[in-house]
Structures are given as C-alpha cells and as structure tokens.
Amino acid sequence: MPLHIIVCVKQVLDPETPASALRIDPQLRRMVAPANVPPVVNGFDENAVEAALRIKDARPGDVKITVLSCGKSFAMEVIKKPLSMGCDELVLLQDNAFDNLDAFATAHVLAAAIKKLGAFDIVLCGRQASDWDQAQVPQGLAQLLGLPGVTIAKKVEVTDKKVRVERVVPGGREVVEASLPALITVTNELGQPRYPNLRGIMAATRKQPVVWKAGDLGLDPALLQPAVELQELFIPVQEKNVEIIEGEDDADKGRKLALKLREAKLI
Amino acid sequence: MSSTSGVLVVGETQNGRLAPVTAELLGLARSLARGLQEQVAVVLGAEKLSPEAAADAIAYGAETVYTVEHALMEQSPVEAMLAVVERVVREKTPTVVLVGKTLAGSDLGPGLAFRLGVGLAQDCIEVTLDSKEKGLVAVRPVYGGVAMARVALKRMPYVATVRPKAFDPPQRDTSRKGEVVALNPSLDASVARVRVLERASEESAGVRLEDARVVVGGGRGLGGPEPFQMLEELAKLLGGAVGASRAVCDAGWVPYHYQIGLTGKTIAPDLYITVAISGASQHMAGCSGARNIVAINKDRDSNIFKEARFGVVADWKKALPAFAETVKELVKSG
Ligand SMILES: Cc1cc2nc3c(=O)[nH]c(=O)nc-3n(C[C@H](O)[C@H](O)[C@H](O)COP(=O)(O)OP(=O)(O)OC[C@H]3O[C@@H](n4cnc5c(N)ncnc54)[C@H](O)[C@@H]3O)c2cc1C
Numbered sequence: 001m002p003l004h005i006i007v008c009v010k011q012v013l014d015p016e017t018p019a020s021a022l023r024i025d026p027q028l029r030r031m032v033a034p035a036n037v038p039p040v041v042n043g044f045d046e047n048a049v050e051a052a053l054r055i056k057d058a059r060p061g062d063v064k065i066t067v068l069s070c071g072k073s074f075a076m077e078v079i080k081k082p083l084s085m086g087c088d089e090l091v092l093l094q095d096n097a098f099d100n101l102d103a104f105a106t107a108h109v110l111a112a113a114i115k116k117l118g119a120f121d122i123v124l125c126g127r128q129a130s131d132w133d134q135a136q137v138p139q140g141l142a143q144l145l146g147l148p149g150v151t152i153a154k155k156v157e158v159t160d161k162k163v164r165v166e167r168v169v170p171g172g173r174e175v176v177e178a179s180l181p182a183l184i185t186v187t188n189e190l191g192q193p194r195y196p197n198l199r200g201i202m203a204a205t206r207k208q209p210v211v212w213k214a215g216d217l218g219l220d221p222a223l224l225q226p227a228v229e230l231q232e233l234f235i236p237v238q239e240k241n242v243e244i245i246e247g248e249d250d251a252d253k254g255r256k257l258a259l260k261l262r263e264a265k266l267i
Numbered sequence: 268m269s270s271t272s273g274v275l276v277v278g279e280t281q282n283g284r285l286a287p288v289t290a291e292l293l294g295l296a297r298s299l300a301r302g303l304q305e306q307v308a309v310v311l312g313a314e315k316l317s318p319e320a321a322a323d324a325i326a327y328g329a330e331t332v333y334t335v336e337h338a339l340m341e342q343s344p345v346e347a348m349l350a351v352v353e354r355v356v357r358e359k360t361p362t363v364v365l366v367g368k369t370l371a372g373s374d375l376g377p378g379l380a381f382r383l384g385v386g387l388a389q390d391c392i393e394v395t396l397d398s399k400e401k402g403l404v405a406v407r408p409v410y411g412g413v414a415m416a417r418v419a420l421k422r423m424p425y426v427a428t429v430r431p432k433a434f435d436p437p438q439r440d441t442s443r444k445g446e447v448v449a450l451n452p453s454l455d456a457s458v459a460r461v462r463v464l465e466r467a468s469e470e471s472a473g474v475r476l477e478d479a480r481v482v483v484g485g486g487r488g489l490g491g492p493e494p495f496q497m498l499e500e501l502a503k504l505l506g507g508a509v510g511a512s513r514a515v516c517d518a519g520w521v522p523y524h525y526q527i528g529l530t531g532k533t534i535a536p537d538l539y540i541t542v543a544i545s546g547a548s549q550h551m552a553g554c555s556g557a558r559n560i561v562a563i564n565k566d567r568d569s570n571i572f573k574e575a576r577f578g579v580v581a582d583w584k585k586a587l588p589a590f591a592e593t594v595k596e597l598v599k600s601g
C-alpha cells in the first residue's frame with residue numbers, strides 16, 4: 001500500500017486584493033472582491049500541498065495524494081492547481097448547504113469525507129484560511145477523527161510509521177514526533193510552493209474531480225448548523241490623523257522627524 | 268445537569284512566573300465574573316510549578332488556582348493540558364472558559380471546544396457577556412484584519428481564545444486571598460501521542476520583540492538584508508528591538524522570529540518606527556497595540572500613513588541615515 005496523504009485546501013478570496021477594493025456583502029455577511037479578481041487556493045494550503053509533494057518526491061512511486069475541498073462552488077482552474085502541481089486526485093465536497101460554513105460544520109463535513117475515503121496515513125492542512133482566519137478546522141478534524149495533531153510545521157518527514165515535524169515556535173524551533181495516522185498543519189516557513197509545470201498542467205486538465213454532495217456523506221443536518229453565530233461583519237473606522245513632517249529634502253525630513261519625536265517625548 | 272458557574276482561565280507560565288497573557292486574561296475574567304456575580308478560577312499545568320506562579324495568579328485576581336504537576340506537561344504539553352482542562356471543565360462546569368491565543372492556546376482552544384461539542388470564538392479582541400442566557404459576544408479580526416466580525420456563542424460553556432495584548436493586565440494586588448488546589452489527575456501515557464524531541468532557542472540576545480518599548484521595523488522597500496544593520500543600531504540606541512514584515516522574512520533577509528503580524532509576533536510598544544513597510548492589514552494585525560506608529564515610506568498612498576501618528580514621505584536611503592544621526596545626537600545630549 002502506498003502512503004496515502006490527504007490535503008485539505010480551501011478556495012478563498014485573494015488576500016492580495018487591496019483592502020480598498022473589498023466590500024462587505026451585508027446579506028451574505030462576507031467580504032467580496034471585484035468580479036475581475038479571481039479567487040485563489042489559500043496560501044498556507046499551497047504550502048501543505050508542497051509538503052505532501054516533498055514527501056512524494058522522497059518516496060517515488062510510493063505516495064498517493066488526495067486533495068479535498070469543501071464549498072458551494074469552485075473556480076475549476078483555481079481548485080485544480082494542486083493537481084497541476086503534482087497531486088493525484090481531487091475530491092470536491094460541493095453542495096449549496098456547504099456555503100460559508102463555520103469551522104465547526106466544515107470540520108464535520110471534511111471528517112465525514114475523510115472517513116468515506118477509507119485508509120489514510122497523513123492529513124495535511126494549512127495553518128489557517130486567510131478569509132476567516134479561524135485556525136480551527138484542522139484541530140477540529142484531529143478531534144473528530146481521533147488523530148494526533150501537530151500545528152505550524154516548517155518541515156515534515158515520514159519515517160516508517162512515524163512523522164517527525166519541525167515546528168515554528170516563538171523564539172526558536174521545536175521538533176516533535178507523532179505516530180501515524182496524524183494531522184499536520186503547514187506554514188509558509190516551509191518554503192515556496194512549486195510552480196506547476198506544463199506536464200502537470202496537461203495532466204490536471206485531463207483529470208476530473210470526484211464530486212460528493214451532502215447526501216453522499218450521510219451527514220446529520222444538525223451538524224451543519226453554525227456553532228458560532230455571525231452577528232455582524234464591519235470595517236473598523238480609522239480615526240488616526242497622520243502628521244506628515246515636511247523638510248527641504250528627504251534627509252532634512254529625517255532630521256525633523258527625530259526632533260519631532262523628541263518634542264513628543266517618544267525618544 | 269449541574270449548574271454552571273464561574274469563569275475559568277487556562278493559564279500559562281513563563282520562566283516560572285505567570286505569563287503576561289494570563290494576567291491579561293484574569294483582568295478580563297474578573298470583569299466578566301463581576302457581571303455574573305461569580306468567581307474566577309485559573310488552571311496551571313507544568314512538569315514543576317513554582318509557588319510564585321500560583322501567587323501571581325491570585326494577585327491578578329484568581330479566587331481559585333488549580334495546579335497540575337506532571338511529567339507529560341513537558342513531553343506533550345498541549346495534549347496533557349487539554350486532557351486536564353477538559354476534566355476540570357466537565358467537573359466544575361464554568362460558564363466561560365478563556366484561553367490565550369498563544370502557540371499552545373491556538374491548539375488547546377479549538378481542541379477543547381470540539382471535545383465539548385461547542386463553538387469557539389477565536390482570537391478575540393473584545394469579549395462581553397450581558398447575562399448567562401444571552402450568550403457571549405465577541406469581536407474578532409477577520410480577512411487578515413481588513414474587517415471585524417461580531418460573533419455570538421449560545422451554548423455553554425462559552426469558550427474564547429483572546430489575542431495577547433488586547434487587554435491590559437489588572438493591577439497586581441498581593442493582598443488578595445485565594446485558594447490553591449493541587450489536582451492529581453491520573454494522566455496515562457496514551458494521551459500523549461505527540462512527543463517533543465527537541466527544543467532550541469534561536470532568539471538573539473537583547474530586548475525581546477514582544478516586550479520592547481521601542482520597535483524598529485523594516486519592510487520589503489529596504490531592498491535587501493544590509494539596511495537591517497542600520498535598523499539594529501537605531502534599535503540599540505533606543506533600547507528597543509528590530510522586527511520585520513513577512514515579505515522580508517520570506518525573502519530570507521532576517522530570520523522568521525523577526526516577523527510582526529497576524530502570523531508573526533504581536534507587539535505593543537510605545538513607539539513603533541516602520542521603514543519601507545506598506546502597512547498591509549496582516550502586518551498591522553500584529554501592532555494594533557502600538558501607541559505611536561511612525562512611518563518612513565516614499566509612497567504617500569501607502570496604508571501605513573493611515574495608521575501612523577507621524578510620517579515622512581521620503582526615500583529611506585536619504586531619510587533614515589539623517590534620522591538615525593539626529594536620534595544619536597539627541598540621545599547623547601540626554
Ligand atoms: C494569510 C496571510 C498572513 C500574513 N501574515 C503576515 C504577517 O504576519 N506579517 C506581515 O508583515 N505580513 C503578513 N502577510 C503579508 C502581507 O499581506 C504583506 O504582503 C506584507 O506585510 C508586505 O510587506 P512589506 O510592507 O514589507 O512589503 P510591500 O507591501 O511590498 O511594501 C513595501 C513598501 O516599501 C515602500 N518603499 C519601497 N522603496 C522605498 C524607498 N526607497 N524608500 C521608502 N519606502 C520605500 C513602498 O512604498 C511600500 O509601501 C500575510 C499575508 C497573508 C495572506
């Protein structure tokens with residue numbers, strides 16, 4: 001049996017969209033980008049895909065990577081990116097009932113799908129999704145699936161029936177070990193995700209995703225109810241008024257800034 | 268059903284003392300408990316706890332301190348603590364559980380909420396509670412800090428993780444009285460499936476970024492690692508520390524422990540001098556507690572000028588050396 005890695009990826013609004021171009025949809029209670037700005041695969045999820053591919057590179061022919069994503073609708077050229085990077089299969093959990101789920105419900109949907117997929121060795125997630133910044137779904141999955149969970153990995157190595165993970169911790173580094181199967185979340189410190197090459201893109205074009213709806217997962221509808229009620233989404237008002245320090249030239253501005261900070265007793 | 272009562276804080280220690288974030292949580296816990304006319308308890312776990320940590324917790328407002336000393340707290344801190352906290356919550360049935368959004372708390376909070384089958388308000392900067400039944404209402408930054416979400420929890424216990432430095436620590440009052448209760452849970456090795464093999468500190472000597480009163484931060488506009496030398500000198504002169512944006516850390520100009528922001532460190536200095544940082548929301552998420560932000564940036568339209576108190580629209584190559592020189596003279600002249 002090859003090592004089976006499941007990577008959970010989420011399609012999100014592009015976080016590089018300038019804040020001024022974003023607006024709040026009061027009905028849907030979410031942020032929306034202009035129509036010409038396509039969504040992206042959550043950045044940390046690309047890092048998770050990269051982590052999976054590095055494990056695959058180290059064990060040629062012995063690793064299968066399944067990508068799992070849950071949502072109401074997908075931009076196919078976006079959500080297929082992990083396939084073009086080198087993943088083997090894409091399973092989309094797609095249903096109107098899966099629109100803008102909270103972390104609690106998302107974890108239940110993903111857990112049901114993972115159980116349906118059968119045997120696996122590692123579940124990889126991003127450390128957090130850049131839309132709601134929850135960083136909850138992976139820990140939820142670990143609890144629901146009864147897996148040891150390791151977060152914020154910058155290096156993931158598989159040895160036999162164990163995984164060795166280097167974590168980013170404030171002020172240093174930590175190496176931990178867990179038995180498989182395990183759940184791991186990945187951070188950008190792992191390094192740049194690879195760019196899809198032409199062969200990968202061609203292969204991805206040919207692959208069709210497997211699509212499962214809520215009914216295929218035998219989910220108790222009660223589990224799709226939000227556990228956290230979103231009452232309001234708003235953009236905070238900024239009331240700071242900057243004082244621009246002028247000067248004869250840039251160097252003079254620098255000098256005047258220092259004098260200003262002294263006057264304000266800040267230095 | 269036993270009746271629910273009190274606010275439980277999941278505490279942390281740092282070098283044998285109570286961690287600053289736990290003091291902040293105790294302040295918040297007291298204000299919530301006052302509204303409920305209930306009590307505040309804290310749970311502390313470590314392989315070996317110093318008596319000072321428990322005394323600190325009482326001085327900051329805990330009426331009860333549950334302590335757990337166990338070897339697994341060192342080997343498998345998150346899983347061991349989660350097992351203990353779950354038991355305390357099931358036994359004492361608090362109305363509210365507060366956890367710091369620290370490295371450990373970020374794992375523990377969601378883990379606990381899922382075990383209890385309740386929702387979690389994650390990374391909150393405001394937490395209020397009108398009455399028990401109405402639920403807990405919290406404000407949390409979302410979309411990298413571009414927007415705020417007001418969320419409500421309706422099922423007890425209300426579990427929230429709280430962003431460090433979002434709340435001021437209360438006055439320390441050593442005359443306060445409280446009870447220290449040592450718990451002796453039988454934690455067997457099966458709860459510990461993640462084992463720490465190695466811990467290494469990579470932080471440089473000097474003032475810690477999180478604690479610094481003055482921070483000098485560098486951004487992508489610096490163009491490379493060399494200018495950080497000047498930033499380091501400036502920080503040293505002011506008794507502060509150097510930080511950076513993620514773009515700079517991703518480029519490898521400085522190590523990742525310099526990163527300030529949503530996925531980096533949270534700072535709250537009196538003075539934060541930014542050089543060639545654009546002020547993206549994810550960066551600002553780490554310095555909303557900074558009392559005075561100064562921006563040196565050549566682009567007047569950069570977001571950083573919306574957040575700054577003082578700004579200079581200039582090329583740092585010209586402005587920074589002159590600024591640093593003048594600062595040096597001013598500091599020398601006392
Ligand atoms: C999920 C997620 C999490 C993130 N977490 C973080 C985080 O924790 N911390 C963080 O910092 N970022 C984070 N980011 C990245 C963030 O969105 C920005 O990309 C990043 O902060 C930009 O860094 P910067 O300001 O250094 O670079 P830029 O945005 O490129 O800005 C460079 C600035 O330098 C100025 N400049 C250029 N040349 C000069 C010159 N000669 N003189 C003066 N000024 C000059 C420019 O005008 C510009 O304003 C995150 C992003 C995502 C999606």
Ligand SMILES: Nc1ncnc2c1ncn2[C@@H]1O[C@H](COP(=O)(O)O)[C@@H](O)[C@H]1O
Nearest residue numbers: 008009070125126128129134135136137
């Ligand atoms: N709808 C989703 N589909 C697939 N994976 C998800 C989804 N939501 C969250 N995840 C995974 O969980 C991680 C953390 O998400 P969150 O808890 O929402 O911040 C993400 O980086 C993904 O790996």
